[in-house]
Amino acid sequence: MKSEALSPIETRGxxxxxxxxxxxxxxxxxxxxxxxxxxxxxxxxMVELEHLVAGTFKLGEEAIMxxxxxxxxxxxxxxxxxxxxxxxxxxFVSRLRLEGHPDEPxxxxxVNANVLKVKLATAIIGISSIHLLxxxxxxxxxxxxxxxWQTVIHxxxxxxxxxxxxxxxxxxxxxxx
Numbered sequence: 001m002k003s004e005a006l007s008p009i010e011t012r013g014x015x016x017x018x019x020x021x022x023x024x025x026x027x028x029x030x031x032x033x034x035x036x037x038x039x040x041x042x043x044x045x046m047v048e049l050e051h052l053v054a055g056t057f058k059l060g061e062e063a064i065m066x067x068x069x070x071x072x073x074x075x076x077x078x079x080x081x082x083x084x085x086x087x088x089x090x091x092f093v094s095r096l097r098l099e100g101h102p103d104e105p106x107x108x109x110x111v112n113a114n115v116l117k118v119k120l121a122t123a124i125i126g127i128s129s130i131h132l133l134x135x136x137x138x139x140x141x142x143x144x145x146x147x148x149w150q151t152v153i154h155x156x157x158x159x160x161x162x163x164x165x166x167x168x169x170x171x172x173x174x175x176x177x
Contacts, residue, residue: 034084038078038081038085041077062138066138069137080124083119086105086108087107114171124161
């Protein structure tokens, strides 16, 4: 089989396409940085857990509840990081090839940029809810202005997530096999 030589324009186009498509690998250090942030959150979690355990007989119910909510907050942020790291890498850099792996997340098989946005928005609402709950538990120590703004910000996250999900629903989706 005879191969045809590419014209100079086709050669430049192929080279440019290779460079542009290859640039996705520039995101890898960003994902590695998020993994480092995940390590920081694990360390923070362990420090807060140690405070909780050490204060078991000294802390009041409100203090315990605030520490536990802080631990839940760290876990939710950590889950958000995993979604961004795994989902973002899978969507924008390269396939992870986890098909058939017993630990493959269910959502990863149908992840795309829109699904990832909706999942992230939902996770942010969960994190914001924990922050708002901590605020209301600690309300006697805060001003009305702080309570109002945190509620407004939370509701903005809720409205944004609903908007993102609605827009995703309006967009055409490929037929399922």
